[in-house]
Amino acid sequence: MDPKRDPAEMDRRDPLARFRDLFDLPEGLIYLGGHSLGPPPRTMRARAERLIDREWGTDLVAAWNRSDWLELPERIGARIAPLVGAGADEVIAADSVSLNLFKLLGALVVKAPGRGVVLADEGNFPTDLYMAQGLAHLLEGSGTTLRLTAPEDFESTLGSEVAVATVSHVDFRTGRRRDLRALTAAARACGVPLVWDLSHSAGAVAMRLNADGVEYAVGCGYKYLNGGPGAPGFLYVAREFQDSLESPLTGWMGHASPFDFDTRYRPAPGMRRFLTGTPPILSLAAFEDGLRTFEGVKMAELRGKSEALGDLFHRLAAERLAEFGVIPASPADAGERGAQVSLRHPEGDALVQALNARGVVGDFRGPDLMRFGLAPLYVRYMDVWNAVEALRLILVNEEHREDRFRRRRRVP
Numbered sequence: 001m002d003p004k005r006d007p008a009e010m011d012r013r014d015p016l017a018r019f020r021d022l023f024d025l026p027e028g029l030i031y032l033g034g035h036s037l038g039p040p041p042r043t044m045r046a047r048a049e050r051l052i053d054r055e056w057g058t059d060l061v062a063a064w065n066r067s068d069w070l071e072l073p074e075r076i077g078a079r080i081a082p083l084v085g086a087g088a089d090e091v092i093a094a095d096s097v098s099l100n101l102f103k104l105l106g107a108l109v110v111k112a113p114g115r116g117v118v119l120a121d122e123g124n125f126p127t128d129l130y131m132a133q134g135l136a137h138l139l140e141g142s143g144t145t146l147r148l149t150a151p152e153d154f155e156s157t158l159g160s161e162v163a164v165a166t167v168s169h170v171d172f173r174t175g176r177r178r179d180l181r182a183l184t185a186a187a188r189a190c191g192v193p194l195v196w197d198l199s200h201s202a203g204a205v206a207m208r209l210n211a212d213g214v215e216y217a218v219g220c221g222y223k224y225l226n227g228g229p230g231a232p233g234f235l236y237v238a239r240e241f242q243d244s245l246e247s248p249l250t251g252w253m254g255h256a257s258p259f260d261f262d263t264r265y266r267p268a269p270g271m272r273r274f275l276t277g278t279p280p281i282l283s284l285a286a287f288e289d290g291l292r293t294f295e296g297v298k299m300a301e302l303r304g305k306s307e308a309l310g311d312l313f314h315r316l317a318a319e320r321l322a323e324f325g326v327i328p329a330s331p332a333d334a335g336e337r338g339a340q341v342s343l344r345h346p347e348g349d350a351l352v353q354a355l356n357a358r359g360v361v362g363d364f365r366g367p368d369l370m371r372f373g374l375a376p377l378y379v380r381y382m383d384v385w386n387a388v389e390a391l392r393l394i395l396v397n398e399e400h401r402e403d404r405f406r407r408r409r410r411v412p
């Protein structure tokens with residue numbers, strides 16, 4: 001076999017192969033669920049012990065100062081920054097993606113009083129749409145409305161009536177990736193601030209927010225950034241805009257001097273103004289360890305591997321699964337794809353359950369999408385080969401019939 005197409009050989013040549021060992025993954029499991037929840041880093045156990053025994057358990061309330069707990073949101077932001085091509089002072093960890101999106105949309109919509117439309121791509125993850133809907137509802141009295149567009153119409157709907165717009169970098173269903181630079185420029189040409197959601201790209205796809213002129217973004221901590229279940233999200237605001245934005249959620253941690261206990265709100269300079277309440281230290285500590293797994297990773301290698309994993313998956317699916325009616329839903333061209341491969345099949349739900357039962361973790365989104373996250377830090381080329389082979393065997397045997405009616409719960 002051509003060594004460039006042989007998965008075992010590709011693993012041997014993989015410059016990121018050693019990173020897999022940083023994670024606590026069950027033996028024998030093929031984990032293609034990193035687009036939903038990253039696995040725990042091995043350092044997490046010792047970190048939790050240190051935090052509970054030494055910091056919290058010994059220093060108690062004094063640990064806020066002694067252990068610099070209040071700096072964690074910025075420290076984590078500084079670790080995310082190089083992964084997204086931003087300055088260390090342009091990213092901060094806080095709250096959830098939902099809340100962070102609300103904060104940015106809210107801060108931006110009031111800056112464009114002559115424009116009444118909040119624009120969102122309806123292909124976006126539903127919570128993004130719900131938050132935009134809630135904001136528009138709150139501002140109904142001042143004539144603000146929400147407009148949803150089909151993904152392909154998003155760009156042409158940008159216009160002079162749009163106050164703020166939001167879109168996902170990578171579509172959570174199809175894995176299709178938008179062009180950060182081109183779309184940001186198109187929005188800017190219409191005077192529309194654009195808030196990107198990087199939930200399905202940060203940590204899996206190389207990006208250059210600064211170089212591509214991106215002004216505003218939010219992203220998720222628990223997917224490809226390995227921050228742990230329910231990890232806080234993050235916000236990015238290009239430096240030049242930070243001090244002119246006022247978060248609509250004015251909590252004390254975003255105050256210029258929270259410990260003055262002033263009766264009037266004054267926003268902190270820079271990104272701290274996007275904090276709201278007391279930061280969740282246990283979650284942030286886990287998030288910090290999740291981000292440590294990226295230490296020493298070259299972004300070009302990360303992107304190169306996620307492209308190669310996706311290309312391999314697409315090629316094997318075309319060669320081995322097409323005859324069973326499995327159709328790729330993600331773009332075949334790596335330049336248009338995130339780190340996720342999506343396949344369509346009318347029995348997708350049952351197929352994913354059958355795969356899970358055989359130690360291959362992927363997930364299902366209705367009506368017919370099977371999703372496989374190809375996180376470059378721990379997914380091997382052989383995992384892709386074995387996952388496709390497992391799916392082929394299930395289809396050959398039609399074993400999935402017995403699983404067809406089983407129900408299961410869905411997670412983000």
Ligand SMILES: *Cc1c(COP(=O)(O)O)cnc(C)c1O
Binds near residue numbers: 096097124197199412
């Ligand atoms: C996962 C995901 C979220 C999650 O939002 P939370 O508020 O952190 O639960 C939001 N948006 C997108 C696009 C996502 O993929």
